[in-house]
Amino acid sequence: MAWIGDSNNVCNTWLQAAEALDFNVHVSTPPGYEVEPERAGLYGTDHYEEFSNPMDAVKGADLVTTDVWTSMGFEAENEARKRDFEDWCIDAEMMRAANKNALFMHCLPAHRGEEVTADVIDGPQSVVWDEAENRMHAQKALLEFLVLGRVKTAAAKTAPKKKASKKK
DSSP: OEEESOOOHHHHHHHHHHHHHTOOEEEEOOTTOOOOHHHHTOSOSTTEEEESSHHHHHTTOSEEEEOOSSOTTOGGGHHHHHHHHGGGOBOHHHHHHSOTTOEEEEOSOOOBTTTBOHHHHTSTTBOHHHHHHHHHHHHHHHHHHHHHSSOOOHHHHHSOOOOOOOOO
């Protein structure tokens, strides 16, 4: 997979997943925004490779993903980040450099024309809405667990309720 953009918390989570699930991530960030392995909570650097050119990072990728350039807490840097990241906008050319059936993901909300062009995020390779829906279901399960202290199984949710017997 290819991560294009800021090495923020979402990038760090992908890198942690790569270690846990044994896959490789190609990371391309502008200078000064590179991955910090200790901050990312990584045990090593065996599961990712850094690329200075985002086009090189996406070559052969099955998945291309990114996040906003200015995360919460960095709003004062917004204009500088727009300048620094302008060559890291995922566009149709970048998606053509990936595998033919590569998917595009973004955790949303997105800024069309900044980190991704409208033709990519709204195009046939984009799975951002499925990604958002999956996150919603995961959050519902987490809420159920936190509120109830357990997660009901599908069978328990659909099983007919027994009527209480009346004693005379």
